[in-house]
Amino acid sequence: MPDPNSITPPQLMRLIGTPACPALIDICLPEDFAEDPRLIPGARRASHRELAALRQSLNGGPAIIICQKGRKLSQGVVSALQAEGVTAEYLAGGVQAWQASGGPLVPINAVRFDAEGQTRWITRARPKIDRIACPWLIRRFVDPRARFLFVAPSEVMAAADIFDATPFDIDGAEFSHEGDLCSFDVMLRRFGLATPALEQMALAIRAADTNRHDLHPVAAGLLAISVGLSRQYKNDHAQLEAAIPVYDALYRWARDGQDEGHDWLHGQNGRP
Known part of the structure; x- marks a missing residue:
């Protein structure tokens, strides 16, 4: 059974580019991100160690949390945000699943x-x-x-x-x-x-x-x-x-x- 706190790459692709898309937060570890410094369209970088700042930047809005594989890192951040009343989901399979599905990635050095x-x-x-x-x-x-x-x-x-x-x-x-x-x-x-x-x-x-x-x-x-x-x-x-x-x-x-x-x-x- 799918985790109710997750969103799949195809579901996310339907949201990206629309006004309904939540904030996309990439929390991949620096060493993982350095190997492939690209972002899912519309995502921004943040650290899992700075949750208070992340919560403040969301300004009460919903978020989708993205890590490399969609496991402990993003799931832990989602739970921590939910405990503070933030509506949050994680990307199932993370960036790896997004790439496997053919989703586009934006080179961070282009911006x-x-x-x-x-x-x-x-x-x-x-x-x-x-x-x-x-x-x-x-x-x-x-x-x-x-x-x-x-x-x-x-x-x-x-x-x-x-x-x-x-x-x-x-x-x-x-x-x-x-x-x-x-x-x-x-x-x-x-x-x-x-x-x-x-x-x-x-x-x-x-x-x-x-x-x-x-x-x-x-x-x-x-x-x-x-x-x-x-x-x-x-x-x-x-x-x-x-x-x-x-x-x-x-x-x-x-x-x-x-x-x-x-x-x-x-x-x-x-x-x-």
């Missing part, structure tokens, strides 16, 4: 974390498509606590140095357009996140962002929504928060709903 285990990113002001899609990808698959700055194009690189932020979607940045690829495409490759659903999203984003609507049927609609949001909000951060659910929906369509159509007559006949 610059600060002393608090968070990332900071910076790009051009007045975002439309790529500069919204990339923050969505980062928040959902790399660092849920990521912070973003938007400044004038001429100030991005200088401000990146001042605020220790990673620039993106601007010439000269590590994460920017490469040939026909958008910054979103480049991030997928660098983060090791080339899943079928994200690749489908990337094609739609590239088609809308580069005005090549022949590449994907949803491109014109994504452009229209993006332009509308940019006109609706003067504050770039407010626009980003409003647009995140749009990309949540696009991800769920790419993952689960591509074969679904809709027409008025079917609805009239009592069919979905």
